[in-house]
Amino acid sequence: MTTLTRIKGYRPQQRHLPILATMALLIGAYIFGASSYDAFGSGQVVLDLFINNAFLLVVAVGMTFVILTGGIDLSVGSVVALSTVISGDLLQKHGWPAYAAIAVVLVVGALLGAGMGALIHFFEIQPFIATLIGMFFARGLCYTISTEAYSIDNATIATLAQTQIPLGGELHISISVVAALVVVAVAVYVLAFTRFGRTVYSIGGNAQSAMLMGLKTGRTKIAVYTISGFCSALGGLLLVLYKSSGDPLNGVGLELTAIAAVVIGGTILTGGSGYVLGTVLGIMVLGIIQTLITFDGTLNSWWTSIITGALLFVFIVLQRLVTRRTR
Amino acid sequence: MSTELLTMTGIRKEFPGVLALDGVDFRLFPGEVHALMGENGAGKSTLIKVLTGVYGVDAGTTTLAGTAVAFGGPGEAQQAGVSTVYQEVNLCPNLSVAENVCLGREPRRFGRIQWGPMRRRAEELLARLDVHVDVSAELSTCSIAVQQLVAIARALDVEARVLVLDEPTSSLDTGEVEQLLKVVRSLREQGLAILFVSHFIDQVFAVADRMTVLRNGKLIGEYRTADITPVELVTKMIGKELQVLETLEDSGPTRAEVAGAPVLLSAEDLGRKGGVEPFSLDIHAGEVVGLAGLLGSGRTELARLLFGADHADTGSVKIDGNATSLRTPRAGLDHRIAFLSENRKSEGLVEELTVRENIVLALQASRGWARPLSRRRQDEIARKYIKTLDIRPADPEALVGNLSGGNQQKVLLARWLITEPRLLILDEPTRGIDIGAKTEIQRLVTQLSADGMAVVYISAELEEVLRLSHRVVVLRDRKVVAKRENQGLTADDVMATMAEGVQA
């Protein structure tokens, strides 16, 4: 008894430290921006962060599932591109109705993800290699479908793209933002309140133990890659709304941005620890840096990647220190 | 006493080349703690794995509450009420305590996990074990003892009738062990049948009602705790070697000679928390020091400190009278200390490399990568030691992972011998080796000692320790309890010290 009650002194902030750091960084960046540039303080700047990054947010949510199991998905950028190209092909070349095309895109994305998951689970091919093959495969499909970008002028798509949802005052958001927030909400719910969600965490914690605890680890592994494929496809559709085009060159290097956002959002790349809301913060941080650089006007675009790299470094070292202390 | 809840009769299990269990009987009553005893390789874990359905049997039957059963796996066994808690905690450290207790059977409504009821359920289950922790805390923030208890709580969550505890105390400190034993006793009061495996003799005597002893896959007997003394138990576990080894020619130096030799290594109050309590020990050149003690007594931990495999948190080491610190294996190697680990696979071999490569590894490491041993030299060394130690197959290019255990051991021995150590630490060098190879290794030790090499020799077989050593250090419960000159020392004396901690 005496030895056991002592252990009760547990501090919740320990595992929340990275996410709190991200939050502080975000707020700091916003205050800095608002004090430096007048226009920055307007609420629309914040909303624009969501509008401009909605597709990225959805992709990063899918990536979060994968990384929570200790895996990685390098194919997301290519799947995004493939989705835009399939959309363009079906809508422009074949004149499909928008909703049918959307359904096909989502199914293709999920199937690609499931295929990679199957390679990983059944044939024990490392996630890195399996999704790398998936990356080449999806990008290759893009080019075989079309080497040119489609300009999409489907009426339904245009309506969806242009609808603005007013939030009072001058403020508004787009349908994409609503879609992205719905995805975030569903993901938060699934991860926190379903057995599947908790199994995702358990695999990242100790896959062997999870199996011995009788959890369905194989099925879950395939499912997370399916989810990531589905999210990438959805992200591709949101990108279609954003750019009204289907380009096989879309999303090059997107997987890096998504991984970076997830890591900056406090999710540990070895899996088992992290939150979808952290990923949202991660995307916001990357977005606000981009916005700051745009506002500054003198800084060149490459500072984005240098700063992103520096942030990655800081957060990774921070996580390292946190995990070292808990051990 | 009520009727038997579980009986296993005539269990036989053969692995390629090894008869792991040979006609073993075992029974378990409800409301009792039954200890399964035996040294390594006696067949304890095989028996548990047969019981829980990890292995099938070649012969024999198992009945649970009167019905014959043959479980297809641990999951099935658990469904039937046979739950197992392993030595290594098989839980997810990143999940909350509550989830670790309940996940997989958590209360849900329309697929939504009911966190509140789940926490309460976990709290209740843990309260049954007298554990009161914040169940929403991450498991990794809990001590190993609590984690072990959480694993037990998880096992009890299903309607368990039989609880198998496979060395649950091996990583706990004294206070934590007390707590766990209390839990075990209270579970017994609640009518559970508990199979308890532990290497700690006093724990077994403190908690078990009955014990079954296995040796080399055979049943030695079943005893009531009240009817047997620790010394008798240890005697039954270790046994007397049936076959007397051919006597070694007495070529080694005498005790008097080594006592007069200069002190090579001198440890003072060396210790490590959770490993071995502070001890002092002088080792003379050419001396063979035997370490006797049951598994888990701290004999391996002591040896690791002498090499630098772990670093000590207390005490100091002098080599040739100069104070030094052994913080890394590299430091040990630089002081020409060699350590042959008892875990061949995880701490010794690089299985995908060849015999030759494994043999030269330590020597090459000490030379650094820029001063390679020429291939000719490597072949020469490999061939020489393959011949000297009779390693089979006699092919330096064979993958070491494909060799038998005994031959792998000889490869590792060769690895250290070519570094020409001044102190050679051998942890269980003869385990799982046939009798011929055993004699060879023993003769080698005598000869090395005659050449002036100091040897620390660890073995579960007392006869072996006594035959080789000039002095015997006895350990018990992670403490050095006696240092004896090997003069007129008998196995019975040592055994009594190992079992009871008092100098007989």
Added chain:
Amino acid sequence: MTGLTKKRLFWPVVALLVLLLGDLIASPSFFKIELRDGHLYGNLVDILKNGAPLILIAIGMTLVIATRGIDLSVGAVVAISGSLACLWIADHPDGLGATLVAVGLALGLSLVLGVWNGWLVAALGIQPIIATLILMVAGRGIAQLISGGQIITINSAPYEWIGSGFVLTLPSAILIALAVFVLASLLVRRSALGLLVEAVGGNPEASRLAGLRSARLTWLVYVFCALCAGIAGLMISANVHSADANHAGLFIELDAILAVVVGGTQLTGGRFSVGGAVIGALLIQTLTTTVYALGIPPEAIMLFKAVVVLAVCLLQSPAFRRRLRRRPPRPGQPAPAPAPEKVEVTA
């Protein structure tokens, strides 16, 4: 025969031969090599020449992967090295001296970047995939910073020689790659480096107990890998007479990792084969050349690559072979748990 199929290089070599055979059947002139102006030309020469940067990087990557690591930053190092060299040459008058300084600067910076990666992995103990991700993300920005966001075009005969020169009828790029290959092979097999690296990758704990200083080794392989990437960066920029910070070496890390894996070195470390990585790199380069030579639409390169690599990976996967042997699996019955041959701990 069964012994042969188990040889580590069997499947990659077969794949390469099958591919070349397919080329030969489809286009009998595929193997034709001409001598023009004292220089060799032909598809086979092209494969070697265009594959040289990939071969270089695959060699470095092999050693990193053998220690259970991975280096994602090589593409960024390619861009940085090329940008720095071209920046120097653009600012200095034409000449051998300027080229030597440029090469020295670029390789020196590559070395520093390798030290950085090694520091993160060996000293801070950060997982290699994450540690090198940092430089992968930041590196292109650094390259653009060096080049000022412009594509630096240069005009320097000595520098261009690195990428498109000839020595005794052979393209210099091939010779440089060959030299690094020979050097690396000698380095790992003539010194004890290969053995120690394999030991660390094969069983880190056993290696530690055998007295190996694994941190130094780890450091060394990341530095070597970055140097290889640096040379590749020089070669790529010299070949096109310009440095493009955005696109030079884009995704070459992925190709290199594929080459290493296809060449029979496992991502779980241990036994490695530098020769295998070269064959893997040639296989990947041959795919591209084949596509062009056979008039397959170049759009299909990626698809083609995915399919071939998938096939080789599956053939090398023990789980895939187990399943093939035991078909058809009975429905509803999970395959018996595989023997715990080697516990794989990866990212």
